[in-house]
Amino acid sequence: MRMTVIGTGYVGVVHAACMADIGHEVLGLDIDAERIAALSDARPPIYEPGLRDLLARTVASGRLRFTTDLVEAAAFAETHFVCVGTPQQQDSCAADLRYVDAVVDGLAPRMRPGSLIVGKSTVPVGTTARLVRRLRRIAPDVEIAWNPEFLREGFAVQDTMRPERLVVGVASHRAEAVLREIYAPMIHAGVPFFCTDPATAELVKVAANSFLATKISFINAMAEVCDAAGADVVTLAEAIGEDSRIGHRFLQPGLGFGGSCFPKDIRAFAARAEELGVGEAVAFLHQVDEINTRQRRRTVALARRLIGGSFAGHNVAVLGAAFKPDSDDVRDSPALAVAAAIRSEGARVRVHDPEALDNARAAFPELQFTLDVSKACEQADLVLHLTAWPEYGDIDPSELAKVVSRPGMLDARDTLDAAVWRSAGWTLHALGRPQPALTSRRNSCVSS
Missing domain, CATH: 3.40.50.720 (NAD(P)-binding Rossmann-like Domain)
Known part of the structure; x- marks a missing residue:
């Protein structure tokens, strides 16, 4: 399957390389041209055991490449993973969602009808519902699902390829089918797959970290x-x-x-x-x-x-x-x-x-x-x-x-x-x- 991964920081670069390694065609997108150039040369922006070799293998295979062009990314696939940061706001303890919002606002008008945005960023409960309302004004045919990551730094490649569980929050059978196809190797290997509503999926990540x-x-x-x-x-x-x-x-x-x-x-x-x-x-x-x-x-x-x-x-x-x-x-x-x-x-x-x-x-x-x-x-x-x-x-x-x-x-x-x-x-x-x-x-x- 073709997909884009938007944001090539810690979560995004690992997800992109792992998805390419299991056979998908992946286009990574970032606004940082210097980072994209390094990734295109198979040089990771972070130290993570196993990532450098994985990146080199998937870039060389042609299944993974990178771009700074949002238009190219929108045209490349119908499934788009959002992996941008959600830091703490400077003036409060709340999450800063400006980067998530910017991705949705920039990507939505350029996507094909029927496309699926899949959030992986850690967000407050209710974010998917808010983004859906936002999308109705821009791209009513686009759907949003949430698929939180559970990566441990130092074990990120292992946790992506052999996760302890997969959690997806969807609003349609079609979105569930797309995500089941993407993660088919993990599901066939017996990884527990939790399909739920977006709010529950959002809460699973923050509840786990809080515990x-x-x-x-x-x-x-x-x-x-x-x-x-x-x-x-x-x-x-x-x-x-x-x-x-x-x-x-x-x-x-x-x-x-x-x-x-x-x-x-x-x-x-x-x-x-x-x-x-x-x-x-x-x-x-x-x-x-x-x-x-x-x-x-x-x-x-x-x-x-x-x-x-x-x-x-x-x-x-x-x-x-x-x-x-x-x-x-x-x-x-x-x-x-x-x-x-x-x-x-x-x-x-x-x-x-x-x-x-x-x-x-x-x-x-x-x-x-x-x-x-x-x-x-x-x-x-x-x-x-x-x-x-x-x-x-x-x-x-x-x-x-x-x-x-x-x-x-x-x-x-x-x-x-x-x-x-x-x-x-x-x-x-x-x-x-x-x-x-x-x-x-x-x-x-x-x-x-």
Whole structure:
């Protein structure tokens, strides 16, 4: 089937390449001419495992190409996926839908009668209905469906090719048939396919993100209680995770969530609920957001205490800039928020990250950056582990101890082997864990 993908950012470029890889003919559209030129040369605009090879393969096959020409895109196909951003508004918590509206307004008058617009952007409930009313004045023969994405950065290609579920919100059997044809390989492979109304489809995405964000903030709230009580949040998380009703996923205590989805999505969801007159039903999301933000402040406060009460004149090394590993995305990165806060209090801060330094440097030019871990930690009075890249677990703490001023580590992701670091002479601290650690282990009991 022929289709266009409008917007070649994180969601759009992955969707376009994956749809081409399963056999569709895809035309990607973006207003950024430089990005389109790079994509046409099979150079992705983001770091995402597996994407570069996938892009090279599908561009070379001829099934995937790119353009900046809206007229060409409108004429190319009858199915158009909208993958543009929906950032938070500058003056409120609500989602900014100007880019979605611009696509519909620009595309609709140029489309063939009977065309289908399929939204993948994360939008407030009621957006499809509003766009349908908007379309009636421009292109009454055009239909809109909503098909939210559920991509995890670092696993986006996998999540598109082998999704846990497909959700489509449609208003006609024809739209359902089109989407079933597009996703036929996934459906035949047994992927659950939920066909519902557009409002429910819109809500599925924000409800899922809100629930996951709540789990993260819950365990981080427990970490704060554990700090006060002298308890161990990691053992607590392991124990409650054994309950099949709770599960282990998203119960990893640490610095909290960031990125382009969870923070803005829970805020936009709460704002939309207020507009619908049911704000009290999701009022807890404000606390979820506050707990997440407080984790950053708690990390800065603990680092300040560990370094002696003041950052002024001290060297601080930060391991990690991306908001999560296997990504170069620094949008609302907890790691960079902490690094910037420490720098603002007078420290000299050097940041390392395997993939995100260009984006981090553009967002925080006042910080220092390096691709060399040893260089980042040179003469450091404190090292902060803020993004859980696997390679940080491979660092030899004995070797790193030779370049720092003081062997002090704050593991705000709690993924380093504390025993190994401490045996190498490091003082290692983590949120919600006793210091020094005397922790219980599954199937064992320690008594004094």
